[in-house]
Amino acid sequence: MSAAIDEARPLTGFRIGVTAARKVDEQIGMLTRRGADVEWGAALSTEPNHIDDAELRAATEQVLARRVDVFLATTGIGMKVWLDAAQRWGIGERLVAHLADAEILARGPKSVGVLRRNGLRELWAPESECFEDVLAHLRGRDLSGVRIVVQEHGQSLSMAAHALRRQGAEVTTVPVYRVASAEDPTPMFRLVDLIADRALDAVTFTSAPAVAALMDASVATGRRDDVIAAFQSAVVAACVGPVTAAAFEMWGVPTLFPERSRLAPMVRMLELELPSRRDGLEILLADGRQLLVHSDRVLADGVEVPLSPAPAAVLSCLLVNPGHVVSRQALLAALPSGQAGSEHAVEMAVARLRAAIGTRAVLTVVKRGYRLAVAA
Template structure:
């Protein structure tokens, strides 16, 4: 099996945080990557005066239930509290509450600061946290909800209708990318089916991309592309849920991790793409888009031999004349039949001499199995 299973595939990456790590994972597996951040490189832009005021409000009265939604949000909040000299007071105050955590990252952040969650949904979805709370008598209880980059005012209102006193703490607000041009370019690539997959590691990135697609008039085309040809790959179910309102199918791994998402693409993309596979002179020749693999190993071809191979693949095993191959060569390389001979020689050097057969006075053919 090839150690570059994504060779020949073009994948869009919308992440801003940890983008280099994700791009490296994909490129090591042979993918061509288009990086178009949907969000700011530093989405955790904190309004410190507002956060300080919210923190003091939380500390004013005992908290019955504390809902932690993101690890990075907790770290940012507690980091700010430490700068203000309020960290010990805040963690002690919240430690007296029943703590609910949305997922493993918020659990990890809580434990880092000496706090323990009482419950966390397996789904890692905030809706399941709300469902857990809706099944209880909340009358008179004070609930503090740490927001996760987007407003949870509607969720807070729903809890208030059940009798709770709810305080939301907006640690940060997710903002769009500083330079929207790469995203506009990716949107055009998606609409034109020029990428095979696009990865998403945060639900706000999906919202930002769809908003950008709307401003450029490509939203319907983007949705259609995702519904048909382009894979929407998400890091986990929370991110994937953001596609539901658009009717876009998505894939995500069982474990919400970058490596697991990339591993899933290794399986999903080749299985969907299929490609052209031939038995040529005892070897397996596979074409995925622009990639050529021989027995699972990628073969690098310059434009002229690649053009010859494409011409021979139109009807595998059929003889193609030198004149027709000359016509197929890229402009600038096709001067005479000698150019064809040179291109065939390079193709044989790359694939093996037995893969391309010479038919005297007629031309060349692929040595496909009968």
């Protein structure tokens, strides 16, 4: 890619994949105005989320049948759909009054906004906007006999419900809507090939179900390992927030996401991230050494360091998100073909990398993996 990058169009010459189904025109417009070449492959259906009215009504009656001790609100759109449906059935005020007596925990600001507009007040919400932190908030408590109602989003939260039941809680889930896969998977299959072939600079994700759909497509096409290796080295997995990013954890894929879980900050993050990668990544290590990575050249304190393919692959993974832990499994998958036989191969590659750039440059994180020791 030889196109010049200018301040007005900082993404000129970059090719970015978009997986969104909702607000896709807005996202593509933001990227193309900044000069990006966009490839769109909707991971999910472009139709509105599927709502099973009878199932939702039955779940609502179950909620209303008995006192609710704790209520978990997970998404703004889910709360709006549920409360609107209750109004349509003529039981909206009754549902709001019933939930008002409960301890209300909200996942993030969107669900908080809907709650407050309907006269409900949350007791607590995590700054991270992660549902996992809501569960962590409850984990240390004795939930024996406590009735908890969980408002589900597009994916089932049955595993979270089972975890709460193990603490003694009685849990009722409310399946407000379900997210359907894209009607035509062809564009998604094309996106998978582009990622696997490292023909994209970044791919954006605005929901956890979109991550799951893309990885399912990579499995279906037999390119899962290629996709994971590409994300670990050459292609940026850009997520709108930590909830979306968490969906990649099981695959060992490093991600980037902005501090505010919104579309515009994600695009601004790419404006800064992608040009810096092309111009050369400069890292200050914790031991004071300066590491400069430009294309296939690595310089430590200005001196070029030759790296063989295996340690170079490990360094590429560690540089995707400097300072963050990368699992041994993820590093194993990134090793060149023919060298990924066992975790011993990872240990050998890490040892060679340390010998080249400094023995304290790569830290071992017990039972988790390795991370680059960057300066605070």
